[in-house]
Each structure stands twice: as C-alpha cells, then as structure tokens.
Amino acid sequence: MGTRRGWLIGTLVGMLALLGVVASLPAQDDSALAYYRQAKINWRLAAGQSLTIGLNKHPFTESLLPAIPEFERLTGIKVEYLILPEQEYFSKLVADLSQQRGEFTVIMTGPMRNWQYATPGWIMPLDEFINDPKLTDRGWYRLDDFYPGLIAANRWNGKVGGGVGEGPLYSVPVLAESYILAYRKDIFDQHKIKVPTTIEEMAEAARLVKKNAGIDGIVARGTPAVPTVATGFISGIKSYTDGKWNEVDDKLNTTFHDPRSVKFTQTWVDMVRASGPSNWANMTWYDAMEAFAAGQAGMIADADFFAATYEDPKKSKIAGKVGYALIPAGPGGKTYAGLWTWGLGMSKATKNKDAAWLFIQWATSPRTLLNATVEHRNYNPSRVSVMNDLRVQKLMGGWGGGSYVKTQQENLKTARVAWVPQPERTRLGDIWARSLHEIYFNRASAADALKKASAEVDKVLQEAGIKK
Amino acid sequence: MPAVTARGRRRQNALLPYLLLAPAFALLVGMLYPFGLGLYYSLTNYWLQYPHLFRFVWLGNYVALVTEPLFVYALEFTVGYALVAVLVQVGLGLAIALFLHARIPGRSVVRALMLMPLMMPPVITALMWKIMMASTTAGILNYALSFLGLGPINWLGSIRGAMASILIIDTWGNLPFVSLILLGGLQSLPGEPYEAARVDGATPRAILRHITLPLLSPFIVLAITFRMMDALRIFDVIYATTVGGPADATTNLHMLAFQYSFQWYQMGKGMAHAVVLLALVVVASAVLLRFWNRAATHTAA
Numbered sequence: 102m103g104t105r106r107g108w109l110i111g112t113l114v115g116m117l118a119l120l121g122v123v124a125s126l127p128a129q130d131d132s133a134l135a136y137y138r139q140a141k142i143n144w145r146l147a148a149g150q151s152l153t154i155g156l157n158k159h160p161f162t163e164s165l166l167p168a169i170p171e172f173e174r175l176t177g178i179k180v181e182y183l184i185l186p187e188q189e190y191f192s193k194l195v196a197d198l199s200q201q202r203g204e205f206t207v208i209m210t211g212p213m214r215n216w217q218y219a220t221p222g223w224i225m226p227l228d229e230f231i232n233d234p235k236l237t238d239r240g241w242y243r244l245d246d247f248y249p250g251l252i253a254a255n256r257w258n259g260k261v262g263g264g265v266g267e268g269p270l271y272s273v274p275v276l277a278e279s280y281i282l283a284y285r286k287d288i289f290d291q292h293k294i295k296v297p298t299t300i301e302e303m304a305e306a307a308r309l310v311k312k313n314a315g316i317d318g319i320v321a322r323g324t325p326a327v328p329t330v331a332t333g334f335i336s337g338i339k340s341y342t343d344g345k346w347n348e349v350d351d352k353l354n355t356t357f358h359d360p361r362s363v364k365f366t367q368t369w370v371d372m373v374r375a376s377g378p379s380n381w382a383n384m385t386w387y388d389a390m391e392a393f394a395a396g397q398a399g400m401i402a403d404a405d406f407f408a409a410t411y412e413d414p415k416k417s418k419i420a421g422k423v424g425y426a427l428i429p430a431g432p433g434g435k436t437y438a439g440l441w442t443w444g445l446g447m448s449k450a451t452k453n454k455d456a457a458w459l460f461i462q463w464a465t466s467p468r469t470l471l472n473a474t475v476e477h478r479n480y481n482p483s484r485v486s487v488m489n490d491l492r493v494q495k496l497m498g499g500w501g502g503g504s505y506v507k508t509q510q511e512n513l514k515t516a517r518v519a520w521v522p523q524p525e526r527t528r529l530g531d532i533w534a535r536s537l538h539e540i541y542f543n544r545a546s547a548a549d550a551l552k553k554a555s556a557e558v559d560k561v562l563q564e565a566g567i568k569k
Numbered sequence: 570m571p572a573v574t575a576r577g578r579r580r581q582n583a584l585l586p587y588l589l590l591a592p593a594f595a596l597l598v599g600m601l602y603p604f605g606l607g608l609y610y611s612l613t614n615y616w617l618q619y620p621h622l623f624r625f626v627w628l629g630n631y632v633a634l635v636t637e638p639l640f641v642y643a644l645e646f647t648v649g650y651a652l653v654a655v656l657v658q659v660g661l662g663l664a665i666a667l668f669l670h671a672r673i674p675g676r677s678v679v680r681a682l683m684l685m686p687l688m689m690p691p692v693i694t695a696l697m698w699k700i701m702m703a704s705t706t707a708g709i710l711n712y713a714l715s716f717l718g719l720g721p722i723n724w725l726g727s728i729r730g731a732m733a734s735i736l737i738i739d740t741w742g743n744l745p746f747v748s749l750i751l752l753g754g755l756q757s758l759p760g761e762p763y764e765a766a767r768v769d770g771a772t773p774r775a776i777l778r779h780i781t782l783p784l785l786s787p788f789i790v791l792a793i794t795f796r797m798m799d800a801l802r803i804f805d806v807i808y809a810t811t812v813g814g815p816a817d818a819t820t821n822l823h824m825l826a827f828q829y830s831f832q833w834y835q836m837g838k839g840m841a842h843a844v845v846l847l848a849l850v851v852v853a854s855a856v857l858l859r860f861w862n863r864a865a866t867h868t869a870a
Contacts, residue, residue: 192831199617199834221618317706323726325814326832380704380726382815388703397707524618528833538816542728566622 134175136468140238147456148177154460155183155197155205157190161275161443162209164477165464172463178456198223203450206457207464210446212254212518213526215271218446219259220524225447226269230458242462246484251277251442254518261523261567262353272444273465274483275473276406279516280336280438281508283393283411284400286424286501288314299429300341300368303400307376310399318376320398323384325538327530332386333402334369334537335519336428336438341365343433348529349521353568355559357533358552367547370540382538394419402428405509406480412500425501425508438512439519442483481509525565529558611841617834630841639817639825640842647821647849650735651800658740658800659792662747667777669748670755680752683745691742695809698738699725702810728818731811735819738806743799747792754788755781787865794857801850822846 137144156162162184169180183205185193190209197204198218210218218224231237231244244252251274258268282297289296289306292313297303307318322329339346342361349355356362373381378392386403393401394410394417401407405425414420427436445461447454463469471487473479475496482488488510497506520526536554539545545553562568614626634640665683669676686694701710702724714720724730762780771779782789804823807813813820813828822842830839 195617195834199620217618221620324812325817326812378704378726379706379721379723380702380708382727383699383725383731383811392704392707395707397704531828531832535814535817538814542816544816565616565619 133171133468137175137463137466140241142234142236142238144176144459146235147453147459150453150456151179151181152206152453152456152460153181153183153204154207155185155190155194155209157209157443158184158186159209159443160477161473161479164473164479165469168469168472172460175463176456176459178453178459180460198448198450201448201450203448203452205448206451206453207460208446208448209443210272211274211442211444212257212265212272213441213520213522215255215257215446216522216526217524219257219269219271220261223449224271225449225451225454226271227273227447227458227461228270230454230462231270236455236458237462242466243486246467246486247274248277248483248485248513250440250513250517251483254440254442255444257522262349262351262521265518265522272442272446273461274442274444275465275470276443276479277481277483277513278404278406278441278443279509279512280332280403280428281405281512282333282400282402282426282428283408284424284426285310285314285396285398285419285422287422288316288399289424296424296426297429299431300337300365300372303337303402303429304368304372304376307372307400311376314399316396317378317392317398319372319400319402320378320389320392321373321381321384321401322386322389322403323373323377323381323537323541325382325531325535327527327534328386329534329537330530331441331519332404332439333428336436337369337402338362338365339437339439339519340428340435341431343431343435344437347521348533349523349558349562353523353562355529355555355562357536357555357558358548363547363551366537366540366551370537370547374541382541405505405512408497408500408505409478409480412505421502423501425504427508427512436512436515437519438516440516441518523562523567525558525561525567528561532557532561607840607843610836611844613837615836615840617836626837630837631845633838634841634845639820640822642817643820643822643825643842644845646819647801647823647846650732650803650821651797651853654736654739654800654803655793655796657736658743658747658796659789661740662744662792663751663789665744665748666751666755667781669752683748685745686742687745689742691805692809694742695738695806698734698741699810702734725811726815728815731815731819734810735803735806738810739800739803742806743796747796750792750795751785751788754785758784784868787861787868790857790861790864794854794861797853797857798850801853802846822849 156165166182169182172178173180183193191214194205194208199221201223208224210224215224231239231242252270253266255272255274256266256268256270258264282303284296284306288294288310292309294306294309294313295302297306303319310316310318321333342365346356346359346361348357378384378398380388384392389401389403390407390410392398393407396418408423408425411417411423412420428438430436445464447457447461451457467484467486470479470482470484471490471493474482474487475490475492478496480497482493487493494506500506501508523529532554536550539550539553540547544550559568611630612625612627613623614629615623669680669683689697702708704726705711705721705723708721708724710724711721714722722730724734758781762784763776766776766780802823803821804827807819807821807824808827811819813824823846826839826842826846828839829835829842
C-alpha cells in the first residue's frame with residue numbers, strides 16, 4: 102500500500118486541506134438515476150439524513166465528487182466530505198476513530214489499515230448490510246463481480262497472526278494494486294539481457310543495464326519508512342521463500358533475521374547499492390516512478406498501475422518501450438506478490454448507518470466504478486465487469502503491447518495481502534525499512550541489522566499487548 | 570454626587586487593566602491548555618489504538634528515553650545541528666549585513682531581492698531544493714556544479730550529504746532574516762564613535778573589532794536567540810526532504826516526537842520527546858536572553 106502516499110501535490114502542500122460542502126442542486130431527474138433505481142431497494146429510506154465522509158486525495162476520490170449530487174438526488178441524503186492528502190488523512194482518521202466522534206462516517210481504508218481499526222472495534226463489519234434485503238439488492242449489486250482475491254483481502258477474522266480472507270468484510274475494494282516488474286524492453290532486447298525470473302537474475306540484469314546502457318539498472322523506493330518494503334521488496338522476499346516465510350511467525354516472534362530473509366535482503370540491498378540511483382535512500386514511490394518514466398532506469402518492481410504513467414507519452418519518455426513481467430519467483434517457481442486495495446468502510450460511531458451503507462453500495466456499484474476508471478483513470482478495476490468493459494480494454498489493452506493486462510491478470514491469480522495481520526503493521530514496516538538503511542550504509546551486516554530490527558518489533562508487539 | 574462619580578470612575582479605572590488584559594488571558598489559556606494536556610499525556614502510556622491499555626506511568630516515558638538509542642542520537646543531533654546552524658547563519662548574516670551597509674552601487678536592489686526566501690513557505694523551499702538535489706545524475710544542482718568542475722555530490726542520498734543539505738536549505742531560507750536584523754542594527758549605530766576613530770586614524774579592521782561589533786552585540790545576541798530557538802526545533806525542512814533519514818542521520822527530537830505521536834500514535838512517548846525538546850528550547854532562550862540583557866545594558870551605558 103501507500104503507493105498513493107501523499108498523492109503528488111498532496112504531499113507537496115502537506116498541510117492544505119480542502120473542505121468541500123456540496124450544495125444540493127435543484128432536483129432534476131436524469132438517466133443515470135434510472136440505472137440505480139433498477140435495484141430493488143428503497144434508496145430513499147434514509148432521506149433527510151446526512152453523512153460526512155473522509156476521503157484521501159486520489160483519482161477514485163476525483164471520480165466520486167462530481168457524482169455526489171446524483172447520489173443526493175437519488176437518496177435525499179445530504180453528503181459532506183473532507184479530502185486530505187494521505188498522511189494527514191490517516192492521522193485525522195485515527196484521531197476521529199479513536200475518539201469515536203463519528204466525524205467521518207464513510208471512510209477510505211484497506212486491508213492493512215483495517216487490522217489497525219478493527220482491533221479496537223472502531224469500524225463496522227459490512228456483511229450485515231449486504232445480507233439485509235431491505236438495504237441491498239444482491240442481484241443488482243453483484244458482490245461476486247469483484248475479483249475474489251480482493252474481497253478476501255478485505256476480510257479478517259480479527260485473529261492476530263492470521264485469518265485474512267475469513268470473517269467479516271470491513272471494506273469494499275474500489276481498486277486493485279499489486280506488484281510486478283516493469284523493465285525497459287528496448288534496452289533488454291538491444292543488449293540481450295534476460296528478463297529475470299529469480300532475484301539473482303534480477304541483480305545481474307540490473308548490473309548489465311548499468312554497464313551497457315549507462316543508466317541505473319534498477320530504481321526503487323528507499324525512504325526509511327514502511328512504503329519502502331511494502332511493494333516490490335515484500336513481494337520479492339515472499340516469492341523468494343515460496344510464500345513460506347513470514348515477517349512474524351505463529352508465536353508472533355519477528356523473523357527478519359531468518360537466514361532466508363537475510364540472504365534475500367542482502368541481495369536486494371547489494372543490487373540497489375551497486376546498480377541503483379545514488380539517492381535511493383531518499384526516494385519515495387513518486388520519485389521512483391518518475392525516474393523510471395523519465396528513462397533513468399532499466400527496471401522497477403512496484404505497483405502495476407504505474408504503467409498508466411509509463412505508457413502516457415505526455416508524462417513519460419519511455420511510452421511503448423516497457424515490458425511487464427511477474428516479480429522474480431523462488432525455487433518453487435511461483436510468485437507471491439503483495440496486494441493492496443483502497444476500499445470504502447464505515448466507522449462504528451456512524452449514527453446514520455443505513456445511509457452510510459447506501460452510499461458505499463452506490464459508490465461501489467458497477468456503474469459508478471466503471472465511470473471511475475473510464476473518466477478518471479482509477480486503476481486497476483476491482484470489478485471483473487469493469488475490467489472487461491470495451492472502453493477499459495481500449496484504455497489499458499495496449500500497454501506494453503498487451504503484456505501489461507496479461508501480466509496483471511496473471512499476477513492477480515496468486516497475489517494476496519503480503520503482510521501477517523496485526524495492528525502494528527506500519528510500525529513493523531518502518532523498523533524493517535530502517536534496517537535496510539543500516540545495511541545499505543554498511544553500518545551493520547545484514548544479519549546483525551535484521552536481528553536488531555526483529556528485537557525492536559518484538560518489543561513493540563509486547564508493549565502493545567499483542568504478544569505475550 | 571461628584572463623590573459617586575469619582576468612585577465610579579475609580580472602579581472603572583480598576584477594571585480597565587483587566588479588561589485590557591482579557592484577550593491576553595484568553596490567549597494564555599489557549600496556549601496553556603494544549604501544553605498542559607501534552608505534559609499530562611507524557612506521564613501516561615496513551616496509545617491511540619489501544620485505549621484499554623491506558624494508565625499512568627508517571628516518569629516512565631522519560632526514564633525509557635535514556636535507554637532508547639535513537640533518542641540519544643536525536644538529542645545530540647538536535648543540539649549539534651542548532652549550534653552549527655546558528656554559527657553559520659549568524660556568521661554569514663553578519664558578513665552580508667556589513668556588505669549591504671557599505672555604500673556599494675545597487676545595494677537597494679540586492680536588499681529587495683534578499684527578501685525573496687523569506688516570502689516562501691519553508692515546506693515549499695525544502696521541496697524546491699529536494700528536486701534540485703535529486704540524484705547525482707539527474708539533479709540540476711549537480712549539473713550546475715559540473716560547470717565549476719565540482720561534484721557530483723550525493724546530496725540527499727548519503728548521510729553527510731543529507732545533513733549538509735538540511736543546513737543549506739535552512740540557511741537559504743533564514744539568512745535574510747538574520748541579515749536584516751543585523752543590517753537594521755548597523756544602521757541604528759551612532760556616528761560619533763566612527764568619526765572619532767577615523768580622526769584617530771584607526772584601520773577599518775580595528776573599527777570593526779573595537780566599535781562595530783561591541784555596539785552591534787545586542788543585535789547579534791538577538792539574532793542568535795531567534796535562530797537558536799528555530800534551529801533546535803527545525804521540522805518542516807527535514808520532513809519535506811529526508812524524513813529523518815538516511816539511516817536516521819537527520820532525525821532530531823522534533824522528528825522523533827512527530828513519528829511517535831502521528832505515525833505510530835504513541836501519544837505518551839511522543840509527548841515525552843516533545844517536552845524534552847521544549848525544555849531544551851526554554852533553557853537555551855533563557856540563557857541567551859540573559860546575555861542579551863547584559864549586552865543591551867552594556868551598550869546603553
């Protein structure tokens with residue numbers, strides 16, 4: 102997750118918050134409403150109530166805003182919203198949820214965040230709304246139209262250390278993000294470099310690109326915080342260990358210092374140090390994506406949908422020159438890429454819960470989500486029907502000469518939430534990323550740095566009462 | 570009747586000071602409440618996600634600080650950075666002020682231009698520099714340096730480079746402020762001692778050392794005080810460029826307090842860091858203000 106962290110200008114301006122209050126437009130019926138009225142529910146059952154919604158600055162948010170008056174006409178529910186850049190959004194959200202003030206009723210969240218909010222009981226399971234025929238027309242809404250892996254990612258039974266895909270659904274996914282390898286096909290072809298299928302081959306490919314093409318062989322996120330380990334790195338390490346190694350074991354002992362983890366981490370950091378950009382330790386997702394789009398690097402293992410930027414000639418110098426492949430696998434030959442979905446959830450402090458669910462149902466219905474992708478470039482679609490829509494195929498189908506959609510769909514079959522569920526995931530990731538810095542700057546050997554990081558996480562888990 | 574009026578007026582007079590002070594009291598409460606709350610939280614293990622764990626730990630957070638390796642480093646970096654930054658910024662600021670005070674052509678233009686960095690929000694300043702300082706192959710700053718036959722320097726991606734970068738960005742943004750204070754001071758100095766010195770045939774260097782610097786000392790101490798307080802709690806530049814990295818090299822107390830409070834939601838620990846920082850700033854400014862008092866009385870006499 103966190104690829105949208107701060108989202109562009111959002112990060113830049115930092116403190117700037119936009120408070121938008123949507124005034125009800127004069128009532129006018131339009132064809133759009135007819136679509137929603139096909140659902141056999143009474144959309145007006147909460148008419149006159151109001152909702153306040155917390156949103157992260159994101160293309161999905163952009164797609165939602167112009168449509169909100171439509172929702173208000175459909176339901177008679179008044180919607181106010183607050184949009185914040187990601188970092189500020191999460192701070193404000195936690196402040197609101199922890200006080201249970203109910204300032205945010207519908208929230209933007211996702212798998213790893215849900216673990217943090219569900220543990221103290223701040224957010225609502227959504228199943229009771231979905232299963233209530235008065236509130237949801239299941240035939241019209243079609244929950245089974247979502248990619249099953251994405252729905253599973255948003256379910257959790259509340260057990261620390263496992264249980265993802267089981268138990269209540271805490272948010273409905275509005276997009277899918279997983280991690281693949283993007284590489285410069287032109288350079289790889291010209292210098293006959295093999296598209297890597299193992300981490301060792303990846304390090305070698307990075308070396309060869311740097312040697313032959315004179316640009317950085319690999320670019321990656323590198324700031325000392327969780328996003329650095331959350332995409333290509335964690336996908337790589339889980340694939341390298343055939344999905345058998347986890348950052349914490351069954352007894353919630355942190356296992357960064359497991360020999361397999363040490364080996365992979367060493368290879369990764371060596372690769373980045375030898376063939377990566379000089380400012381790796383300072384690179385955010387945005388810097389890394391921009392550097393690759395500017396033609397400054399041969400490979401990037403990060404969010405799949407960054408392809409939208411790479412393939413846009415207005416934003417990229419390498420449009421049409423990129424190939425896409427799965428993250429390098431382990432001895433078993435299978436890839437275990439990580440997964441993140443932004444989704445809509447509900448705060449438990451919400452007074453108008455029915456109204457909140459009507460909003461979530463409306464915002465995640467096939468038509469609303471199709472519009473988000475077609476009109477506002479909300480990638481990748483979380484619904485199969487949206488992905489298969491001809492307009493969407495036209496948008497994404499040509500990326501990488503068709504290799505993008507093929508790789509993305511292939512990847513989605515095995516991709517899953519990479520992290521072990523526990524509420525201190527962010528903290529664990531921050532500590533993990535900082536240990537990569539220790540190794541990168543030769544302050545400690547990989548084994549020592551990772552061992553220290555394990556101990557540090559263990560201490561936090563104990564302090565938080567998660568681990569005995 | 571006149572007596573009543575007089576008493577009424579007296580009562581009015583007695584109330585007046587309080588009425589005039591009322592906004593100040595309101596402001597004081599507005600300032601003290603968050604401060605008191607922060608102090609209170611620093612004595613608890615308040616952790617937003619785990620309300621059920623909440624309890625008083627009294628000085629536990631402070632005791633724990635001592636054994637936290639990053640705290641010790643952050644404390645050293647906070648103090649070390651402030652000392653270096655103040656030295657560099659006041660030194661350069663003095664040089665610039667002396668330069669602008671001299672009768673050189675075009676100085677009014679330079680003075681106006683010099684104000685530019687002051688008009689920029691520090692976060693924007695920092696992000697602008699971050700873009701210029703991008704990698705050794707892509708950054709425009711290294712490109713410019715190459716014409717001088719220098720570099721490339723790994724600005725934000727190396728430990729020493731990142732420390733230097735923070736200092737450069739901070740200095741760029743605050744040098745005008747220091748220069749202006751000192752320039753204002755220079756322009757307010759009396760002319761007689763200079764005339765007397767010139768009559769006695771003193772060298773410019775002797776004049777600077779024995780007349781200008783002593784007379785200017787209250788202003789210098791003032792500039793040091795302002796900059797010291799800001800440099801001790803510098804945050805925006807670090808947050809917008811290195812976020813404390815690489816390898817924690819630019820993590821100061823303010824950054825650490827922020828991380829504990831708003832990234833990890835451990836309010837108790839975060840506030841303990843913040844209180845230590847506050848104590849540091851208070852002590853530093855108290856000492857410096859005493860110097861300032863002394864310098865001011867000295868010069869006046």
